[in-house]
Amino acid sequence: MAESNPLPSWLDGPSKKVIAEYVEAVTRSGSPDLIPEPARMAQLRVRLEAEPEVGDNPMVQAALKGDVATLLANHHHGLVEVLTLTHSEMTTEDFSASVDHWIRTARHPRFDRPYDQCTYRPMRELLAFLRSRGFKTFIVSGGGQDFMRPWTERVYGIPPEQVVGSRGRVRYELRNDRPVLVKTMESLFVDDREGKPAGIHEFIGRKPVLAFGNSDGDKAMLEYTTLDNPYRSLGLILHHTDAEREYAYDVNPGSTGSLVEAKADAPKRGWHLVDMKEEWATVFDGG
Amino acid sequence: MAESNPLPSWLDGPSKKVIAEYVEAVTRSGSPDLIPEPARMAQLRVRLEAEPEVGDNPMVQAALKGDVATLLANHHHGLVEVLTLTHSEMTTEDFSASVDHWIRTARHPRFDRPYDQCTYRPMRELLAFLRSRGFKTFIVSGGGQDFMRPWTERVYGIPPEQVVGSRGRVRYELRNDRPVLVKTMESLFVDDREGKPAGIHEFIGRKPVLAFGNSDGDKAMLEYTTLDNPYRSLGLILHHTDAEREYAYDVNPGSTGSLVEAKADAPKRGWHLVDMKEEWATVFDGG
Numbered sequence: 001m002a003e004s005n006p007l008p009s010w011l012d013g014p015s016k017k018v019i020a021e022y023v024e025a026v027t028r029s030g031s032p033d034l035i036p037e038p039a040r041m042a043q044l045r046v047r048l049e050a051e052p053e054v055g056d057n058p059m060v061q062a063a064l065k066g067d068v069a070t071l072l073a074n075h076h077h078g079l080v081e082v083l084t085l086t087h088s089e090m091t092t093e094d095f096s097a098s099v100d101h102w103i104r105t106a107r108h109p110r111f112d113r114p115y116d117q118c119t120y121r122p123m124r125e126l127l128a129f130l131r132s133r134g135f136k137t138f139i140v141s142g143g144g145q146d147f148m149r150p151w152t153e154r155v156y157g158i159p160p161e162q163v164v165g166s167r168g169r170v171r172y173e174l175r176n177d178r179p180v181l182v183k184t185m186e187s188l189f190v191d192d193r194e195g196k197p198a199g200i201h202e203f204i205g206r207k208p209v210l211a212f213g214n215s216d217g218d219k220a221m222l223e224y225t226t227l228d229n230p231y232r233s234l235g236l237i238l239h240h241t242d243a244e245r246e247y248a249y250d251v252n253p254g255s256t257g258s259l260v261e262a263k264a265d266a267p268k269r270g271w272h273l274v275d276m277k278e279e280w281a282t283v284f285d286g287g
Numbered sequence: 288m289a290e291s292n293p294l295p296s297w298l299d300g301p302s303k304k305v306i307a308e309y310v311e312a313v314t315r316s317g318s319p320d321l322i323p324e325p326a327r328m329a330q331l332r333v334r335l336e337a338e339p340e341v342g343d344n345p346m347v348q349a350a351l352k353g354d355v356a357t358l359l360a361n362h363h364h365g366l367v368e369v370l371t372l373t374h375s376e377m378t379t380e381d382f383s384a385s386v387d388h389w390i391r392t393a394r395h396p397r398f399d400r401p402y403d404q405c406t407y408r409p410m411r412e413l414l415a416f417l418r419s420r421g422f423k424t425f426i427v428s429g430g431g432q433d434f435m436r437p438w439t440e441r442v443y444g445i446p447p448e449q450v451v452g453s454r455g456r457v458r459y460e461l462r463n464d465r466p467v468l469v470k471t472m473e474s475l476f477v478d479d480r481e482g483k484p485a486g487i488h489e490f491i492g493r494k495p496v497l498a499f500g501n502s503d504g505d506k507a508m509l510e511y512t513t514l515d516n517p518y519r520s521l522g523l524i525l526h527h528t529d530a531e532r533e534y535a536y537d538v539n540p541g542s543t544g545s546l547v548e549a550k551a552d553a554p555k556r557g558w559h560l561v562d563m564k565e566e567w568a569t570v571f572d573g574g
Contacts, residue, residue, distance in 0.1 A: 038446055092488060136448075149492045159325055160492030161423075162448075170488050172481040172507050179511045181488050187474040194459040201379060201457050201468050203490060205436045205447030220459050224466045 006129040009122040013279040015236070018272050019126065022234045026209065027133045033232040035209055040135040042210040043200060043221060044127065092146060092170060092181040100150045111284065116155050122280045126212070127156055135210070138162045140200060142192035142217055142257075146183070164203045166191045192217045192257075197224035214238035215257025222262060222271055235271035237262055242277035245284075293416040296409040300566040302523070305559050306413065309521045313496065314420045320519040322496055327422040329497040330487060330508060331414065379433060379457060379468040387437045398571065403442050409567045413499070414443055422497070425449045427487060429479035429504055429544075433470070451490045453478045479504040479544075484511035501525040502544025509549065509558055522558035524549060529564035532571075 010016040025033040026040070090098075103116045111118055127137050139158050141148060145165030152158045168188045170181040191199040197220050200208065211218070211225035214237060226235040239259065240247045251258045266273055276283065297303040312320040313327070390403045398405055414424050426445050428435060432452030439445045455475045457468040478486040484507050487495065498505070498512035501524060513522040526546065527534045538545045553560055563570065 038440070041448075145489075145492070153325070161328075161490065163492065167489060169476070170485045172484040172511065174507075174510060174514075178515050179484065179507075181484060187476070189456070189474070197459040197466065197468060198457045202432075202454060203448065205432070205450065220461075220466075223461060224459065227461075228465050 006132065007122065007125050009125055009280060009282040011279050011281050013275070015272060015274040015279045018234070019129075019236070022210070022232070023130065023133050026232055035231045037134040039206065039209065039231060040130075040133075041138065041204065041206060041208040042130050042135045042212075043138050043140040043208045043225065044123065044212045090183050092183060095146055095183060096150045099147055103151050113284075116151050117285060119155055119284070120280075121282050121285055123212075124156060127158070130210070131157070136162070138164060138200075138204065138208075140164045140191065140196055140221060142166055142190065145191070164191060164199045166195075194220045196221035200224065208233075210234045210236075212236040212238065213262065214240065215252075215259050216261045217257040219262040219265065222269065226269060226271065235269060237266060237271055237273050239263070239273045239275050241275050242280075242283065244277075246276060248277070293419065294409065294412050296412055296567060296569040298566050298568050300562070302559060302561040302566045305521070306416075306523070309497070309519070310417065310420050313519055322518045324421040326493065326496065326518060327417075327420075328425065328491065328493060328495040329417050329422045329499075330425045330427040330495045330512065331410065331499040377470050379470060382433055382470060383437045386434050390438050400571075403438050404572060406442055406571070407567075408569050408572055410499075411443060414445070417497070418444070423449070425451060425487075425491065425495075427451045427478065427483055427508060429453055429477065432478070451478060451486045453482075481507045483508035487511065495520075497521045497523075499523040499525065500549065501527065502539075502546050503548045504544040506549040506552065509556065513556060513558065522553075522556060524553060524558055524560050526550070526560045526562050528562050529567075529570065531564075533563060535564070 007016055007019070025031050026035040028034065104114060106115055107113060108115055108118050130137055137158055139148060139152055139156065139162065141164070143165050145163060145167040148163050148165055149160040152163050153160065166189060168184050169186040171184055173180050173182060189195065189199065196218065200221065207229055208225045209229065209231045210233065211221050213222055218237070222235045222237070226233045237259065240249055242248055250260060250263065262271070263273065265271070294303055294306070312318050313322040315321065391401060393402055394400060395402055395405050417424055424445055426435060426439055426443065426449065430452050432450060432454045435450050435452055436447040439450050440447065453476060455471050456473040458471055460467050460469060476482065476486065480503070483505065487508065494516055495512045496516065496518045497520065498508050500509055505524070509522040509524070513520045524546065527536055529535055537547060537550065549558070550560065552558070
């Protein structure tokens with residue numbers, strides 16, 4: 001058992017201590033903070049590095065407006081996702097196959113590896129640790145739901161039904177006795193900012209006890225999780241402080257969300273900032 | 288263990304045999320039809336007796352049109368649900384509390400018992416049997432999702448996150464540092480007919496292997512489950528044939544769905560009709 005040190009990629013800093021103490025307090029039999037197992041719901045934003053934000057992303061705004069020129073003019077990380085998210089009239093099967101192909105073949109330009117190897121090892125360890133203590137883990141991301149589901153089980157151990165993301169409605173058709181679901185842009189739901197608690201309610205129907213975000217897009221989810229919760233809760237925010245191994249930013253006008261409002265609120269809300277540079281021994285596998 | 292007879296309320300008829308053989312074939316180690324445990328997804332329509340259909344229900348149509356006069360003029364089963372489903376601007380907490388109160392206090396006019404005791408015992412046995420064999424069980428109903436979730440875990444052992452139903456979008460607000468979700472009628476999704484496979488995809492993200500319905504509203508779900516499935520699948524339809532203990536109908540212009548198209552398709556699709564009168568030893572608890 002790795003239980004003696006379930007988070008080997010985490011240095012012995014304040015975040016590891018906060019996490020270990022929280023999990024112990026809410027899972028130890030007889031603890032005053034014990035949370036019954038069915039209520040141990042953890043929502044983590046464990047997206048692919050460089051996966052685009054749907055809400056704020058100018059590319060998505062362009063896509064929503066049908067501005068294909070802008071889309072094609074920008075060779076943006078995750079353009080494939082944006083195009084496919086907006087690729088109306090594609091069946092879900094074809095979409096899933098194209099995502100699967102892309103994620104296994106495309107390489108991240110900076111980290112020079114397939115995108116599905118650009119995931120944070122400390123996050124994967126944390127997910128496994130929480131599950132070993134009876135937590136049910138969910139991904140709640142601004143990314144396209146149909147874009148994430150083909151690989152989240154393999155990469156994070158999180159099955160499709162525990163992935164909540166942005167989505168449009170699908171339309172059912174029987175084509176020569178073959179049932180298909182066709183993607184549309186109707187009732188588009190953007191699972192970001194105020195949409196996150198809404199998505200959590202719609203899919204899961206109960207308040208989480210633990211939320212881990214990394215940007216202002218997660219502020220509403222962190223509020224929803226940690227304020228007025230009948231159970232002891234924990235709010236964590238990954239702070240991108242590591243320019244060498246990953247990125248360092250608070251304001252990020254590019255593809256990923258800024259961390260300004262949520263960081264400003266963290267002290268009064270009791271949210272804990274995880275300092276990537278100082279607290280993670282390893283970021284990605286093999287480096 | 289009741290494993291020697293996991294379905295005591297089912298008489299030894301063709302349906303019990305079909306179910307037992309299917310479950311054995313897809314769960315026995317070494318079987319050519321073995322389904323890996325994560326893919327054992329079963330969608331059952333295990334609604335409350337007399338819970339209104341959302342899609343076809345004239346009351347819901349009235350509600351959607353804002354026709355309050357029609358709503359109030361009809362003392363319809365489940366009026367509370369219809370009113371609350373359409374009760375925009377109510378918080379999800381208040382809604383849940385009102386459902387909880389209603390279901391514990393209102394009594395079914397014919398069966399003279401609380402509504403949450405009007406559930407089919409054979410269905411609850413089947414759910415427990417499937418779960419004992421590694422199936423993950425879901426409710427996929429035309430009923431309001433927020434209406435079902437407060438009691439499905441207690442009554443059926445199905446947690447809120449495995450209940451898919453009709454719904455409107457909710458809006459997140461922070462009111463004096465208290466997070467609330469406000470029900471709206473925006474992006475109304477009716478989880479019936481062609482909406483069922485769409486709802487299953489949106490929530491669960493993979494095709495079920497077993498579906499159990501009881502009306503034409505389930506036809507698309509049965510097609511989606513049993514046609515073009517890489518795994519061996521099973522489609523079951525509850526046939527209401529028991530006027531004495533429950534109801535007997537095919538065409539039902541009232542509150543619940545008719546069973547005409549799905550019944551007509553059953554032979555060519557291989558769907559199995561469960562004859563309530565002939566095959567269920569017990570319908571409700573205690574009678």
